[in-house]
Amino acid sequence: MRDIAQSWSLLLVRGIAAIILGVLAIVWPGITLLVLVIIFGLYAIIGGISSLVAGLRHRSDSRVWLILSGVLGIIAGIIAFVWPGLTSLALLYVVAFWAIFSGVSEIVAGIQLRKRIQNEWMLIVGGILSLIFGLLLLFFPGAGLLSLVWLLGIFAILYGIAMIILSFTLKKFTKRAGMP
Template sequence: MGEISRSWWLLLIRGLAAIVFGILALIWPGITLLVLVIFFGVYALISGLFELFAGFRHGERPRAWLIISGIIGILAGIVAFLWPGITSLALLYLVAFWAIFTGVSEIVAGVHLRKVIDNEWMFIVGGILSVIFGVLLLVWPGAGMLSLVWLIGVFAILYGIAMIALSFRVKNFTQGAGTP
């Protein structure tokens, strides 16, 4: 528990960052969606180029897999720039599955944290919100990509509030336990 309690401020920063991101997404939904697609495209292109380079440069690794992975990354980056609509739909599904898997892991972590801290429920609430968010994205993908950005914004704010509440709970536990 000492490690968790000493890093309470990391949960606080994580919560504050989520709230700021959520507010910006709500203020500029169109820009947020375009930026997400562009960031993904740039990342996929750069990652693909480096994997391709590594595939041709390093003979001791399984070169074929690096080369194939690099080509797929480069193609994904090009698709993101040429067809941002398809890319944003793919990102919708990626975000949905990420939210579900992250939420489930946070629920499990919250249950384990409850064994250490009495009445600890904020981490579990964050996980439940994450799972609900992911499921809603899967159920209604046709609601529009801008709706995704609004959902991301609201989710980020609610999630940030849950993480901030958790950080203060962990900090108070630290002070109450007399740990530095």
């Protein structure tokens, strides 16, 4: 538990990165595919590294799920950079499957944390938002890239808020527990 709580700053960074991504996507809805690929690739790699480091830092039941989420995020980001000329539909599926898998991983990790901390539901909320986002993209692929940009922006802002709230909850926990 100590390792999880001490990783609060990684969740804060992940939340801030998500909000920045969301704001950029909403402010510039006419964004080109190449710019979207770069922004998504950067976010997926940053989020993946954050999850991977958090998973490697602590030894709990949720460790495997955080590591899996991190590896999937890094792979999704690398794919986005290696093939920047992806069609919007291919990008849509990369984003959809990444969101679904990371959402399920975060839901499972949040459920496992229920026994250890309060307000673990923020990780579950983030996972549910990610899962819903991915499923919407899969079921409505014809909505187009502009819809993807708006959905990505809204998802990223809500997810970022959930991760920031969770990070401050963990920070308070470390102070109450007398952890450095």
